[in-house]
Amino acid sequence: MRPNKEPSYKHGMIARTAVVLVNLGTPDAPTAPALRRYLRQFLSDPRVVEIPKAVWWFILNGIVLPFRSSKSAAKYASIWTKEGSPLRVHTEKQASLLRGYLGERGHDVQVVHAMRYGQPGLPEVLDKLKVDGCDRILVLPAYPQYSGTTTASIFDAVFKHYSRVRNVPELRLVKHYHDHEGYLLALKKAILTYWDMHGRPDKLVMSFHGVPKRTLMLGDPYHCECHKTARLLAAQLQLGAEEYVVTFQSRFGKAEWLQPYTAPTLKALAREGRRRVDVICPGFISDCLETLEEIAMEAKQDFLTAGGKEFHYIPCLNEDNAWISGMAEIAEQHMIGWPTVLTPLMRDDLRKEAEVSRQQATSLGARE
Numbered sequence: 170m171r172p173n174k175e176p177s178y179k180h181g182m183i184a185r186t187a188v189v190l191v192n193l194g195t196p197d198a199p200t201a202p203a204l205r206r207y208l209r210q211f212l213s214d215p216r217v218v219e220i221p222k223a224v225w226w227f228i229l230n231g232i233v234l235p236f237r238s239s240k241s242a243a244k245y246a247s248i249w250t251k252e253g254s255p256l257r258v259h260t261e262k263q264a265s266l267l268r269g270y271l272g273e274r275g276h277d278v279q280v281v282h283a284m285r286y287g288q289p290g291l292p293e294v295l296d297k298l299k300v301d302g303c304d305r306i307l308v309l310p311a312y313p314q315y316s317g318t319t320t321a322s323i324f325d326a327v328f329k330h331y332s333r334v335r336n337v338p339e340l341r342l343v344k345h346y347h348d349h350e351g352y353l354l355a356l357k358k359a360i361l362t363y364w365d366m367h368g369r370p371d372k373l374v375m376s377f378h379g380v381p382k383r384t385l386m387l388g389d390p391y392h393c394e395c396h397k398t399a400r401l402l403a404a405q406l407q408l409g410a411e412e413y414v415v416t417f418q419s420r421f422g423k424a425e426w427l428q429p430y431t432a433p434t435l436k437a438l439a440r441e442g443r444r445r446v447d448v449i450c451p452g453f454i455s456d457c458l459e460t461l462e463e464i465a466m467e468a469k470q471d472f473l474t475a476g477g478k479e480f481h482y483i484p485c486l487n488e489d490n491a492w493i494s495g496m497a498e499i500a501e502q503h504m505i506g507w508p509t510v511l512t513p514l515m516r517d518d519l520r521k522e523a524e525v526s527r528q529q530a531t532s533l534g535a536r537e
C-alpha cells in the first residue's frame with residue numbers, strides 16, 4: 170500500500186507527545202439508524218466475531234442488524250443524557266482531566282480521546298495529531314484487562330492507520346493495567362467510600378464483560394486478567410472468598426461465553442436468601458450501556474424479582490480523582506525516556522532548528 174502524502178517536513182517543529190485514550194465507541198444517537206451504523210462497524214470486526222466472513226455477513230445483515238438495532242436503541246434511550254452517550258461523555262472528561270493531571274506532574278503532552286468504532290474515530294484523531302506535530306504517540310486503551318476482542322482490535326486499527334503513513338511517529342501501546350496499583354487503589358477507595366455511606370452487602374459481585382469461552386481456550390488471557398483484578402481487589406478490601414464472586418455479563422449470540430453469567434448468579438443469590446448484593450463492574454472504566462442499563466436496571470430487577478431485598482450498583486471510576494491520578498501514573502510509566510518535560514536547553518535547540526528552517530525557506534523562495 171502506497172503511503173499518503175505527508176505535510177512537508179519543517180525544521181524546528183517541536184516534536185510533541187500525545188496520549189490517546191481509546192474507548193470502544195458508542196452510537197451517535199439512541200436511534201435505530203444510528204445503532205445500525207455503529208453495530209455494523211463494531212460487529213464486522215473479525216476480532217469481535219470470529220465466524221467465517223461470508224457466513225457472518227448473512228447473519229449480521231439478515232438477522233442481527235434488523236432485529237438488534239431498534240431493541241438496542243430503546244436501551245440506549247433509557248440511559249442517554251443531555252450531553253449524549255454516557256460512555257462518550259465520561260471518556261471525553263477523562264481525557265481532559267488526564268491532560269491536567271499530567272500537566273501538574275510537569276508533562277507537556279496533548280491528551281485526546283478516540284473511539285474504536287464510531288466518532289471520533291482513531292484515523293481522524295491520529296491524522297489530527299500529525300498535523301499538530303505530535304511525533305510520539307502513547308495509545309492507552311480504556312480496557313484494564315487485555316483481550317484480543319478489544320485491546321488487540323485497537324492495536325490493529327492503529328497499525329492499519331500507520332501502514333498508510335510515510336513519516337510514522339514513535340509509538341507505544343499500553344497492553345493492560347489489570348494489576349496496576351493506581352487502578353486497584355482507585356477501585357478500593359470507590360468501594361470503601363460507597364460502603365461508608367451505604368453500609369456493606371452480603372455479597373460483592375464483581376461483574377466483567379464476557380467474551381466467548383472459545384477465545385479463552387484459544388489463549389486469550391482476558392479471563393485470567395479479570396480474575397487477577399478481582400483477587401487483588403478482594404485482598405485489598407480484606408474480603409474472604411465467601412464475601413465476593415466474579416461473574417461475566419453481556420453475552421452475545423448462542424455460543425457459550427465465560428461463566429458464571431451475572432444475571433443467573435444474582436437470581437441464585439436471591440434464592441439462597443442473600444438480602445443485599447452490591448455490584449461493581451471493574452472492567453469498565455466508564456459507565457456505559459452495559460453498566461447503567463444491563464446491571465443497574467435489568468440485573469437489579471432480576472435480583473429483586475427472585476426475592477432479593479436490596480441491590481446496590483457501585484458506579485464505575487469515571488472522573489474519580491484517584492483514578493485519573495492512577496491513569497496519569499500508567500501513562501507516565503509508559504512515557505519513560507520521552508522528553509515530555511521541555512528543558513531550557515531543548516527550547517534553545519528548537520529555536521536554532523527553527524532558524525535553519527526559516528533560512529532554508531528564504532533561500533528556496535529566492536531561487537524560485
Ligand SMILES: C=CC1=C(C)c2cc3[nH]c(cc4nc(cc5[nH]c(cc1n2)c(C)c5CCC(=O)O)C(CCC(=O)O)=C4C)c(C)c3C=C
Nearest residue numbers: 193194195217241256316318319378380421452457458459
Ligand atoms: C470491557 C470490555 C469489553 C469486552 C471484552 C467486550 C467484548 C464484546 N462485546 C461484544 C458485543 C457488544 N458489546 C456491546 C457494548 C459494549 N461492550 C463494551 C465493552 C466490551 N466488549 C462496552 C463498553 C459497551 C458499551 C458501549 C456503549 O455505547 O455504552 C454491544 C452494543 C450494545 C448492544 O447492542 O447490546 C455489543 C453488541 C462482543 C461480541 C464481544 C466479544 C467477542
Ligand SMILES: [Fe+2]
Nearest residue numbers: 193378419459
Ligand atoms: Fe461488548
Ligand SMILES: [Fe+2]
Nearest residue numbers: 392393394396
Ligand atoms: Fe483463567
